[in-house]
Amino acid sequence: MIKVYNFARGARGLRIFWQCEEMGLPYEVKVVPFPFPDDYRARNPAGGVPFLEDDGGVAINESVAIMLYLAQRYGPTPLLPAGDDPAALARVLQMTVLTEATLGGSMNTLMAAHFVAPEGDKRNWSVLGLEERMAHALGYVSDTLGDQPYLAGEAFSLADIAVSTALGIWRGALNGAIPDRLVAYRERLAERPAYQRAQARAAGG
Known part of the structure; x- marks a missing residue:
């Protein structure tokens, strides 16, 4: 089990x-x-x-x-797409890993600064830099989604699960802004049984 x-x-x-x-x-x-x-x-x-x-x-x-x-x-x-569709497989792996390597790695430090750091360090240069990194990464995710229903095209995948939950952390823990396209995307995924x-x-x- x-x-x-x-x-x-x-x-x-x-x-x-x-x-x-x-x-x-x-x-x-x-x-x-x-x-x-x-x-x-x-x-x-x-x-x-x-x-x-x-x-x-x-x-x-x-x-x-x-x-x-x-x-x-x-x-x-x-x-997780099969190897006979290497482009879809590559996209799913990339976007799934991005949720922790890029989004999660940045958010962990930002949450520590927000909730734990002394007042004078809450807006230090590393925090400002990570906020810029998050804005760029979220823009990239939004552009990758584009007008597709899912991040790897027509099929729901691990990437959608991983990204949607990362967006939930960003908004829930830090009240972070996300592009309108990703707001609608996340709301649509939340309707899945x-x-x-x-x-x-x-x-x-």
């Missing part, structure tokens, strides 16, 4: 729930408090959430790595 450890309402764990719902995979949600208790640190020495355990002794961190693992182990799935089921699981339903 797939077990996903996550904070209550944690958006990165929501990615995993959403993917499992889209793929029809049974999974168990384990809510983890913060600070992490000793038994969780023993189970997951790297720390952080989400963290997934699976049959066969699998234990894996990092939300994007978990997404790729699930698609590979329990696929094939339309969420699998997303709504995942949200209910994340909220303890």
